Amino acid sequence: MNMYQKWGVNKCGPWLLWALAVLLWLIPAGQQVWAQNSAVCAEVKIVIEQKLSLERQAFDAKMVIRNGLTDSAIENVEVQLLFMDANEELVVGTQDPNATAAQFFYRVDSLEGINAIDGTESIAADSSAEMHWLIIPSAGTATGSGTLYYVGAKVTYTLNGVVTTVEVAPDFIVVKPMPMLVLDYFLPDDVYADDPFTEEVEPQIPFTLGVRIQNTGEGVSSKTTIESAQPKIVENRLNLLIGFEILGGYVSDQLAGKSLLLNFGDIAAGAAKVGRWNMVTTLMGRFVEFDASFTHDDSLGGDLTSLIDSVHTHTLVHDVLVDLPGRDGIRDFLARDVDVLRVYESDNVDTLVSDQSSTSQLSVSGAQAQLTFSAAPGFVYAKVDDPFHGEADGISVTRSDGKVLAPENAWFSQTRNSDLTWSYFLNVFDANSTGIYSIAFVRGDYSTLSGHVYQLVSGQNQPLPVAPVTLRGLTDSSDDVSLTAHTNQAGEFRFTRLQPGTYSLEAGSVSGLEDVAAYAGSAGGQVQTGLITQIALGRQVDATGYDFVKQTTVLPMQASLSGVVYADMNGNGVQDAGESGIMNVAVILSEQNIQGGSVAMTVQTNELGFYQFTGLAAGTYTLQVSDVDGMEDIRAQAGTSGGTSQPGKVTDITLFSGDDATGYNFMKQAFGTTSLSGQAVCNTGCDVEGIKVVLTTYIGGRYWEKFTYTDAEGNFVFHNIKGNVYYTLTLLHKEGLFLSTSKVGNAGGNANPILGGTFFNVWPKEGQPAEGYTITYRDVPGTGSISGKLFHDLNGNGVQDEGEPGLAGRRATIGPANVAVTHTDESGNFIFSGLPAGTYNLAIDFDERFDGVITPGSAGGMNAGPNLYVTGIVLANGAHARDYLFASNTDPKGSSLSGIVYEDENGNGVFDEAENGIEGVPVRLRHIRNTSSMTQEDSIVYTDASGHFTFYELNNSPLQPYVYRLDVGGIEGMVDGSATVGDAGGTANPSGGIANIRFGTQMQAQGYFFAKRSQ
Structure with a gap:
């Protein structure tokens, strides 16, 4: 076999590991909003995400397998890494970042010439495969100057059906000692910015988010940095308007600029370094919970290779300076862990601090004071009341042996109390104290103004806590002042750091109490109930005795x-x-x-x-x-x-x-026991679902309306309606469908086309379902048309001669079954388009009987009778029947009634220019002379896009004018407003309709307006 392997392990460090994500969960309490003279706690949770990085040791293992065979692939290639100690005993290496007992973490870093090495892939004939692994030792793997390990591999493969295992000779690595880091975070509890209980906007005071990194391991933490993100609010249930921001930072008291990255450099074994970020918030408050956690990137070994031992949080009291001999002169953290006080030094020393606050005594004489407590070795801390209530501009503290305390170790602080008042304090930190300190206060030219708020109970003044008092005024330098304070449990309020000027005090409102008296104090003033004005303050004036009295409010008659x-x-x-x-x-x-x-x-x-x-x-x-x-x-x-x-x-x-x-x-009123149902069908298989069906009537002097929609089969039904009542059932035509025929159901009535729909007049009987009301549609429009003209035939010759005008606004209908309706235009022309082939009737409607000549057009037809309509118009497919002429010997104007339905946004009952009409509202015109049945004048129209509606061809007798009533349908989410009577008169009633509309023939009644208002 022509195959070889090449194996080697090289140190690839320094390796940069982004290993830490520090999360700070901060919940500021005491962030409060003012409502009804009570404080409401609003908690906010924020998170600050940070990354800690450092250089550390890692190794690159490389293997090359060459298949020199020209006709066979090496199949089922599997490679396993083997780790051994200096005695060539196996130790644990793992690819699981949670296997914390292992000595090494490794992962496949790259593969060339093969897609996997888990026994599922092959190396092609006459080719090579190159593999790289990243190897990271775990913490504690090395001691002293370094520890020797061996890394080898076992290769298993199949060649020509034969499984072979080969162990590759190991290479050695030397693992050097590693650092182990402990992080301590520090954050104060009280932070200061704008006070939500005052009218003025207080400045933001930066506070410290501090960190100390201790290296407790045996190796150096090289090129150590922490990069912080800006704070992010993750929970704010009351939607408090608050924000947090990191302004910049310090490392070992050296300014790092506005960057959020703190570079700590190298931290030697056993050493520590400190850093600080300056933060601000937009509202003052108190941090009541402070947690931190960390994670390590699993792709770099996770918990197994993490060099972070632990993370701790502490409540920061103050940034102090341990100035003992041999210290580094870098500020340290004075912090409280529950009830234990410690100083965490940048020199990697943690020391308990003796809290002498409870035994301290402060004696004040003018701007000088003496602080005493028991002498004690080690570190001491004392916190006492500030005798100047926060008015001093500075402080200098000298110990009895002549030591002048560093500025960092003597400071003022303040705390908001639960009753919304302030407490002010003087703080001292020292080492090896003598217990006696001389204090010099630097006081400005400020004045104070104080007093009380009392509640009169059984003739006695009792202190009233948490009562607001507002100070307003103008300083001698023409600056406006507006401040609010709240009384403490003794009913006392106090305004400090006031410039010379003229002021007023006003007692704020307290629920259930009213002002009864006020008293001017030592600086004078003019008194009104609940108000004291013209209070003149000079420099360093302590004005006292400004008191207010309240009593229980006397309620009016109920x-x-x-x-x-x-x-x-x-x-x-x-x-x-x-x-x-x-x-x-x-x-x-x-x-x-x-x-x-x-x-x-x-x-x-x-x-x-x-x-x-x-x-x-x-x-x-x-x-x-x-x-x-x-x-x-x-x-x-x-x-x-x-x-x-x-x-x-x-x-x-x-x-x-x-x-x-x-x-x-x-x-x-009880629902009825009758139902009314029907169906929309389509003879061409079109979709008849979702057609709106409206049922209307007039019951008990009230217009009544319900609506529903057809289901997937076109069915609709109205349940629980009253019988023995006349209804109008309207199907609003669906876009894309064309009316073919209408069928009246078992409760009788007739079908009437309207623009955009068809309505039936129905009289169901109580307890007997009314059913079978059917409209048939088609979804393919016809291509034919019927057109003609109506004109005033002045000479009676049946021909439109010059000067004979067309008659506009008259209704034209075609049948059978009145399948379409339109109106003549300004020239008297009318046209019905989209008609299928068939036989039609054509009529023009008049107030009275038509008086004139009817001439059939190009598709023929004949008069059905004198002055009636044309019947038997045979329209071929796609034909255009023209010139159907209606020559009228008279010019009846026709009666009509029109108006608008609109949204009355300002509620004034007038259709203003900025208000809009409402489209699609049903309007019903009812002839009220016959209350037991519908007449031909009764009909429904729907408002157009501008809210307009019009009823045409109203049949009125010139000798006896008819009486009508208008009613408007309801709209979901809206109520009826006022109704405006038009120029044919009438009476508007509370139910939203207009009754008693009277007009005769040839009258165009306008101006009937109906207002709707949102609920």
């Missing part, structure tokens, strides 16, 4: 509201004898009262259908009743305090103090 929910059997809107109240109906009262409180309450009707709400504040309310099984809302009645009613609801009820509002009644 209102009530009541009514009845009952079954209005005859629909007349009056609770007649025998019409009982409905028990256990939920009545809901909602909306906003004038005191600003949100109101939402529910009561149940009693056995008489009566309900009542009591104890109501003055305001504007809405009433709404719940559904009742088997019944529907038909009407609502606004009572003695007014309102706007619609079925099941009354809005805009205005109550005043002491009102006893009655008469808010709701009428329901």
